[in-house]
Amino acid sequence: MAWIKTPKPRRRQRRHNQPQQAPTHTGGMGRSSRASPCDMDREFAPEIAQLLATPPLQSAKKYYDELIQSKKHDAIRVNYNSEHGKGICASKDFAEGDVILKDQMLVGAQHSLNKIDCAVCSYCFRFIGSIEFQIGRRLYLQSIGSSISCTTERHCHGSDVGSSTGCSGVTKGKSNTLPQEVLESLINGDHSLPFSDLFTLPKVVACRGCEEEHYCSQSCADSDWETYHSLLCAGSNTEPSRRSALHKFVEHANDTNDIFLVAAKAITFTILRYKKLKRQHEFQNKLDESNFSLLMEAWKPLSMGFKKRWWDCVAWTEDVDSCDEDSFRQELMDLAFTSLQLLKDAIYDAECAPLFSLEVYGHIVGMFELNNLDLVVASPVEDYFMYIDELPDNEKEEAEKATMPFLDALGDDCSIPCEGTAFFPLQSCMNHSCCPNAKAFKRDEDNDGHGVIIALEPISKDDEITISYIDEDLPYVERQALLADYGFTCACLKCQEEKLN
Numbered sequence: 200m201a202w203i204k205t206p207k208p209r210r211r212q213r214r215h216n217q218p219q220q221a222p223t224h225t226g227g228m229g230r231s232s233r234a235s236p237c238d239m240d241r242e243f244a245p246e247i248a249q250l251l252a253t254p255p256l257q258s259a260k261k262y263y264d265e266l267i268q269s270k271k272h273d274a275i276r277v278n279y280n281s282e283h284g285k286g287i288c289a290s291k292d293f294a295e296g297d298v299i300l301k302d303q304m305l306v307g308a309q310h311s312l313n314k315i316d317c318a319v320c321s322y323c324f325r326f327i328g329s330i331e332f333q334i335g336r337r338l339y340l341q342s343i344g345s346s347i348s349c350t351t352e353r354h355c356h357g358s359d360v361g362s363s364t365g366c367s368g369v370t371k372g373k374s375n376t377l378p379q380e381v382l383e384s385l386i387n388g389d390h391s392l393p394f395s396d397l398f399t400l401p402k403v404v405a406c407r408g409c410e411e412e413h414y415c416s417q418s419c420a421d422s423d424w425e426t427y428h429s430l431l432c433a434g435s436n437t438e439p440s441r442r443s444a445l446h447k448f449v450e451h452a453n454d455t456n457d458i459f460l461v462a463a464k465a466i467t468f469t470i471l472r473y474k475k476l477k478r479q480h481e482f483q484n485k486l487d488e489s490n491f492s493l494l495m496e497a498w499k500p501l502s503m504g505f506k507k508r509w510w511d512c513v514a515w516t517e518d519v520d521s522c523d524e525d526s527f528r529q530e531l532m533d534l535a536f537t538s539l540q541l542l543k544d545a546i547y548d549a550e551c552a553p554l555f556s557l558e559v560y561g562h563i564v565g566m567f568e569l570n571n572l573d574l575v576v577a578s579p580v581e582d583y584f585m586y587i588d589e590l591p592d593n594e595k596e597e598a599e600k601a602t603m604p605f606l607d608a609l610g611d612d613c614s615i616p617c618e619g620t621a622f623f624p625l626q627s628c629m630n631h632s633c634c635p636n637a638k639a640f641k642r643d644e645d646n647d648g649h650g651v652i653i654a655l656e657p658i659s660k661d662d663e664i665t666i667s668y669i670d671e672d673l674p675y676v677e678r679q680a681l682l683a684d685y686g687f688t689c690a691c692l693k694c695q696e697e698k699l700n
């Protein structure tokens with residue numbers, strides 16, 4: 200296969216659930232009359248109500264002011280109004296193309312299937328290893344791929360309930376004729392490709408416990424361990440019954456909806472923060488604070504996100520397994536309950552019991568549905584092959600002798616980016632407009648999992664910064680149908696004009 204020269208694709212981060220859906224119908228939104236199968240929902244009802252209550256304005260203001268200050272995002276501020284809730288405003292003028300925000304995710308994960316295609320740091324999502332490692336690993340996994348492809352296909356069936364599973368970037372188990380030894384020597388660093396030294400990637404740092412997670416540095420490995428992974432690691436140091444429970448939880452998520460892996464991270468994030476706060480309080484001899492008030496404090500970053508129950512807010516498409524809307528929503532609730540029970544078997548912590556209620560779990564997944572942005576990191580393998588393609592003729596001919604067999608074997612897969620989904624604390628405060636003045640967009644230099652917001656036009660100080668949650672080029676009626684999933688009717692200038700016509 201010849202390498203076709205194409206302009207580098209623009210890497211737009213989409214709203215998490217934006218284009219994977221047909222136009223939607225939202226008749227049942229927000230009215231959950233389903234009885235919960237979860238005993239914890241009843242046992243901890245008052246605590247759950249406190250965890251899920253909208254935080255008081257003063258507390259939200261303080262949280263966002265501190266966040267903006269600590270991350271040095273002083274070009275923006277969080278605003279509040281009775282109509283749209285929180286929103287983001289400019290604290291200075293922006294020119295078209297300016298970066299408004301590089302937001303560090305609170306929780307996020309690479310899609311399970313995408314892990315076959317792209318080896319990235321499990322904490323910051325930078326590509327790791329080397330160009331040779333990325334190519335060799337992917338082709339190796341493809342060559343042993345029939346078992347993988349059986350699993351991958353299962354994920355992409357239309358019968359999957361929920362919209363949160365990403366199906367793009369899927370290795371198709373395509374066979375290649377490259378000898379295993381060649382692929383192994385690429386992976387092991389024994390075989391170098393021309394000019395790959397111009398595309399160096401961070402060395403792979405292994406997780407201290409398991410073989411599943413890898414990092415770009417010891418500092419990312421430590422941060423992941425302290426923030427989420429120490430409770431989710433199924434390595435040999437983990438107690439066998441917990442390890443087996445973790446495997447079951449992950450398998451269920453991979454077979455149904457990998458958004459549960461992100462929900463598990465939200466829970467471990469809170470538990471680990473709670474334990475840290477408790478240690479600090481004990482160290483300072485502040486023993487008057489109750490465990491629950493420490494849990495509330497640990498939960499605060501997640502408490503700020505706009506939430507509804509997953510089975511109430513997820514988009515309903517009439518083609519879902521030909522069931523009716525009520526049974527579809529019941530199916531989502533049952534699915535979340537099964538996932539939660541598996542997670543509980545693995546990491547239950549009695550001091551944080553309300554976090555293991557279905558009500559909280561459902562709201563966490565629902566928060567992702569309403570707020571998450573696609574996690575996208577462009578592949579350096581694509582950049583590498585483009586570089587080779589653009590070499591002067593004599594150098595290109597020589598280089599292609601070494602690279603072409605791999606490019607032929609990879610085909611279009613060489614441009615698959617790292618893909619996943621993430622909740623970003625500040626970007627998630629941005630309201631929608633069908634004529635937005637900003638967009639989530641990854642530039643060439645944005646090679647990690649931050650959410651990047653760019654100005655689409657000049658923005659003046661104090662203007663609200665808006666992004667589009669949907670494809671704003673769709674006709675008015677389709678736009679409003681999609682936005683109904685977010686529980687509002689858009690009244691932006693474009694909608695007002697088109698409504699009149």
Ligand SMILES: C[S@@+](CC[C@H](N)C(=O)[O-])C[C@H]1O[C@@H](n2cnc3c(N)ncnc32)[C@H](O)[C@@H]1O
Nearest residue numbers: 283284285505569570627628629630631685687
């Ligand atoms: C990602 S959050 C945006 C931040 C949100 N305003 C808050 O208070 O947290 C999405 C939710 O904000 C509200 N929203 C966003 N854009 C809106 C708009 N143009 N008009 C009305 N409500 C909007 C809707 O409730 C929507 O589900």
